[in-house]
Every structure is written in structure tokens, then in C-alpha cells.
Amino acid sequence: MKRWATLLLLLAASPAATAFDFVSVAEPAILYDANSLKAKKLFVATRYLPLEQVVVLDNWVKVRDNAGKLYWIEKRQLSSKRYVMVTVASANVLRSPEEDAEVVFRATQKLGLEWLGNTGNGWVKVRHEDGTAGHIKSDEVWGD
Structure with missing residues (x-):
């Protein structure tokens, strides 16, 4: 036992x-x-x-x-290349992992974004297929 x-x-x-x-x-x-x-x-x-x-x-x-x-x-x-999927209707992807950072682009629900890593403070670094990168809140995506 x-x-x-x-x-x-x-x-x-x-x-x-x-x-x-x-x-x-x-x-x-x-x-x-x-x-x-x-x-x-x-x-x-x-x-x-x-x-x-x-x-x-x-x-x-x-x-x-x-x-x-x-x-x-x-x-x-x-x-093995990881992607996350946006789970909210619209999410801002920001230049840096801060609430007041510049919006780089807006991501719509179910959009796949390449996962570049977790910042450890509630943000995920992502890249759009057009090459634009930024940070999105981890509670707005799935797959991280």
C-alpha cells in the first residue's frame, strides 16, 4: 500500500x-x-x-x-510550432505587456496567433501571420 x-x-x-x-x-x-x-x-x-x-x-x-x-x-x-487562439470577440495586441501600451493590432475571435512565449505576468507574446508581433492578455487566448 x-x-x-x-x-x-x-x-x-x-x-x-x-x-x-x-x-x-x-x-x-x-x-x-x-x-x-x-x-x-x-x-x-x-x-x-x-x-x-x-x-x-x-x-x-x-x-x-x-x-x-x-x-x-x-x-x-x-x-511543434505553437499557436494560441483568441477566445474573446476582439482583443488588443499591444507593443509591450502593459495595459496602457500602444495597440499594435486588434485580433478577432478564433484567430490563430503564433505563440512566442509567456511573460509570466498574465501576458503572452504573439506574432500575426503577417509578421506583426506584440503582447496579448493570457485570459484572452487559449493554448498557452
Whole structure:
């Protein structure tokens, strides 16, 4: 019994058990209800869609979307380049991670932005596909 308790404690404390591992869809890809090409096709995920990895197998990855729904996707359809998705109707992307900073551009809901890193103070550094970069509030995006 002590061994099981120790093992559970070690697993809970490990970074893999607590860290979120996000990936993005490289090109439009089919999401399935099981890890097989013969499984039910649920829908097509758009390019840049951020997904949280839940289980990684040889050729398949079980992923979670921002609504908490679980799907399977072929591993080859994923990119290690991370993106975040805007979750609010409109969000300001600012020059620096400060409320009163200059607005660089406005991002609309469901827009995919390249994730450049977390600032550690509630902001995420992002880049638009046109190359424009800035900071957005972390509570206005998903995938960071």
C-alpha cells in the first residue's frame, strides 16, 4: 500500500503530469473519435488550431480542444510550432505587456496567433501571420 501511495505522489509531482503540452494543427486535418483511419470522422480542424496533447502513441495523438472535448488526430498532422487562439470577440495586441501600451493590432475571435512565449505576468507574446508581433492578455487566448 505504501508503494502505491509513493508512486502516485511521484507521478503527481512530475512535470509531465502537471504541465500542459500544446501542439498546433499544421494543415487542415480530420479529427477522429478513435485512433484509427477507420474510426468515425468528427470534423476537420483548421490550420493553426491549438490542441492540448493528452496521450501520444506511435502515429496518433489524443488531444483536447478549448471546449474540453477529446479527439484523436494523426501525429503527422501536428506541428511543434505553437499557436494560441483568441477566445474573446476582439482583443488588443499591444507593443509591450502593459495595459496602457500602444495597440499594435486588434485580433478577432478564433484567430490563430503564433505563440512566442509567456511573460509570466498574465501576458503572452504573439506574432500575426503577417509578421506583426506584440503582447496579448493570457485570459484572452487559449493554448498557452
